[in-house]
Amino acid sequence: MTDQQAYKLTDIGVNLSDSVFEKDRQQVIENAFKAGVERLIITGTTEQESEQAVELCTQQLSTLYCTAGVHPHYSSQFTSSTRSMLSALSQSKHVIAIGETGLDFNRNFSTPEQQVFAFEQQLEIAAETSLPLFLHERDAHKKQTEMLTHFRDHLQGGVAHCFTGTREELYNYLDLDLYIGITGWICDERRGSELFNLLPDIPADRLLLETDAPYLLPRSMRPKPKSRRNLPQYLPYILEQAALSRAIDPYQLADQCENNCERLFSLKAAS
Template sequence: MKNCIDIGINLTNRQFHNDIESIIQNALDNEVSQMILTGTSVKGSEEALRIAKEYPSILYSTAGIHPHDAKSRDNQSIAKLRKLLENKQVVAVGECGLDFDRDFSPRDQQEACYKAQLELAIEIQKPLFLHERAAFTRFMVITKAYLPQLPKAVVHCFTGTLQEAKTYLDNGFYLGFTGAISDVKRFAHLQEVVNYVPLDRLLIETDAPFMLPKNVPNANLVKYHERRNEPAFLPYVAQSIATYKGLSLEEIALETTKSTKDFFGI
């Protein structure tokens, strides 16, 4: 298989502590040639860049405040993100958006934090790495006000409806898909969504350590970490897409890699 790129891994998550070197090597051994570390808070974004700098041309990172962490934003947060985004290895603003499913931060704080990051992306013209859960209508109302000026944007870990996917695509967004697409019980509708999304607007990710693909063989799971996803499993996401679209794994790897490099400028 051709090499592929994981657009979203949470390598700063505690599930990967003391394990980072082997996780990256395992990914490389499984033809995942590059990975983008997701920043979900100011502190987490700083840590993601620190790790990325240890693996130049292999790891990149994003800088942002996840809606779960919106309540942690203070009057220095955006300035700190801006400083991080000056680094060439920091390739996107985010993860940012709205999450009305968990509501770990008050919704008004989520919205204010999201707007501030949309404005930051417009200012520095780096792509957006977006999160939306159970907040589609409000998310689109806010985002549309900025659309004419926005750089490229990807709604990562997409699990929404076909109509939501169409709306995102019609507004110029890319969609990122995880191992959720292999969960035919919980996310059966995603087969239709994947079939609809043009290949040049589709990106692949693991969202590791979350969203473990259902089609990973048990023999590949690490003892004591049977539910932990990792970037080495990205080919299983690509395989599900290949199966749904009736294409070869090589075609999916080639096209998503090209799209990812164009999108993030790597």
């Protein structure tokens, strides 16, 4: 990472309510700010963690935002009371998107039928609240795009979080007016080379950056951290790798991604 003046960045996907941050959460936040990551968007993955995310935001008003949703892995837990709770949470000024929601037919921790039901419920909440979507998808692209297309006229866009798909899948999401979230996957010389080469195909006004911490530690980091835990303070490594792929100055890319973030999530209006 450069030793120059820090970039100004927003990490659009941090699992800050995860138990791995229990002992040093405040320090993790402060270290992110010192690295130029001035805003963190906490990912809501269950009803409980969405509530926790909102609570964390209330403790640090000007720097934290969050999403509210149920990850497809936990779709079996989605009930009418879950929908009511998410609808209520969505009214908080800290909640700027509905999710993490979508479909994951890879491991099927919840059945495909349960996932489709939970996703549809959250699509309806997004339509009702005019909030964008924070989307997860794995091995379910066809069904997910079908459902998004059905709701498209009622949605305020969204982001394909942690995108690792093909060129065809990328263009399908772009055709649905979605933004594309890029993680440390592009820093992985084993698995991320295809995505690294695909990055220039993402329009400049649709690109967003995220760590998905504590997951997906950037493998290009030198020296390598002793811990395998990813942190939001490492977002500049992802920025610089993305800038390298696009042959652009990282400061220019940082400014573009910030503009994109503010546009999609209406952050200036929310602050």
